[in-house]
Amino acid sequence: MAYKINGKLRGLKPYVPTQEITGVIHLDANESFLNLTPQLIQDAADAVQNTAFNRYPDPYAADLCQAFGNYYGVNATHVTAGNGSDELISLLISNFLMKGETIVTTAPDFSMYTFYPKLAETNDVEAVKGNSFSITPQKLIDTVKKSNARMLLFSNPCNPTSLGFTREEVVQIIESLPDVLTVVDEAYMDFWEQTQSVLGLESRYDNLVILKTCSKMGLAALRLGFSVSNEKLTGLLHSAKSPYNVNSLTQEIGALVLGEKKCLQSHIKQIQQSRDSLLHGIEEILFRYPGAFQLYRSCTNFVTFRFPEAEQLYTYLMECGISARQFPGFLRITAGAPAENQAFLAVMESFFHKKSTLEKGG
Template sequence: MYRLTEKLTNLTPYDPIQGDYKIRLDANESFINTSDDVLARAVKGAALNRYPDPYAKKLIGAYSELYGIDPDLVTAGNGSDELISIIAACFLKKGERVLTLAPDFSMYLFYSNLYELNVRVMKKEENLTVNADKVIETVKKEKIRAVIFSNPCNPTSLGLEKEEVIRIISSVDALVVLDEAYMDFWREEESLIKDTAEYDNLIVLRTCSKALGMAGLRLGFAVSNKAITEKLRAAKSPYNVNSLTQSAAEYMLSDKAEMERRIKACKDALWELDNGICERGFPFFETVYPSVTNFLFIKTSRAKDIFEYLLSESIAVRYMGSFLRITAGSHEENTALMKALLGFKG
């Protein structure tokens, strides 16, 4: 009789919020949708009877041009999730130690466990910041083979300055996987995307799902030195990024002005959301963390009550224990959220 492996016994599918809610502020997506013109060009530019370019050369060229990086150092993936999965499966051996931080993006832990790595979880400071000295000390003491974290962080919305990130990379022998999914919302000078060739142990991950507004395309990139890039490309599936995604994203990424407009619009929306919440001084919000992303992370003992109340108002946010994570939406969405919060009686 066949039996499932032990690692699958308690595995459950990822469970995002389900339901037809009018306002979705739970997944850190952009509120800016893609035009019909882009969709038409994507279909026209994709030969659906043929396999897509396995190396997504035109797409990578457009992405590299947008960010001013060497296309030879870039690997395209079916979302950053695929790239995280490849790294966990192929760059580490079963039982080797990987360090994740807490709180951080849940998929790091998911894929590490799925590929039977020995996971060490290091709690962040009381104020949710990352202590670089403690990370370095833990990597050395625990003989860690890889460390992965997001910067800026999902879900805390906080950023670790570039100098501190470099200190971690330069002080350890471990592979450092730096997920910069939200870097477009912070400052370009904090990013290491242009510096990967200088390090033998660094992979920078980027996504098109947040600031660039392409969550439905499922597209991410890994940027690293030539040696690591060669192996990432060898380890991925041959045709991992489909033709429609390649065609649409290439066209969209080639319009630098539009990409910059989208990023600015999301930044303005965050300012509006943050300012609106802070001005009103909601008594049930204990701490609103200073965000460098497109969402707010808020500590509150009433998190579950507020979450359920907002759902009843057809507004979805992310409930995370004693915290709420709220994506910045359009002006209309932010206004509706403020109105709903003003009506929360508890």
């Protein structure tokens, strides 16, 4: 009798990022357009030289978690380091939910939130956002209660909508669902107001986990993420994760870079300025072509806009050497270097000019 693939793996499709093509301007992956400074790169090279490659890494990444705690002003004993926040999302879903239990996610949101529940054989109920890409805290709370969910997971600010819940709204959700594990992914919070973060509230609630990542601030290559929760939940995550989940090089370089707070904050400010410049340029195009698309105010490192011809613009951009992230009916554009933003805006202007000319019969 031939071996048969089980049901949860049949039809499973891998996450396929846009390929790195030489000569293409990449505005699709929400990476930072800024690399580390030459001095930090040299310091990272020195750290490599001092690494004991014959030894396993620290299983709890203590120095790295302390550096994270110092950077964000949280207790290092509340921090778990992960091989990217993706690993931590997978750990939370596969270990804090039993087979057949329910998780609530929002839609649209990060695509991997609906991927891991399938592997964990849990039910995923999506709270669908309206045309404004928003959802009220109460609707989210009602969806969780109605579905009898054991976990709620959402990004704040949201990828890919670029919008966010306020701190007060997130607290409302947490306090209204005391028997539900609320996982708040703050991957993009560094580009908003830190007063909207719920970091620091983890000791107050026994049902809160906060996720963070270093990928958006210029360390995408390291695959480094963190969770923050009270000591009980952190202890459970330490027990559930693999023993040496974050390699020694990532620990060393991550701790080194997190120790350079002024440098990182300078980079974040430059990314915010790039986002604002990109948003302003798109607003000017919308002014010239009123009603051509729906633009959303961004508190992330990208800009999102919706319109019926999103697929056509995506194809046109690719033909012009610019990659964007396409979703059904809308596009997400990562803030790039000034020249990259200008190149994108020129192509977008060209697209809508041609579209307008055709519609007028020109």
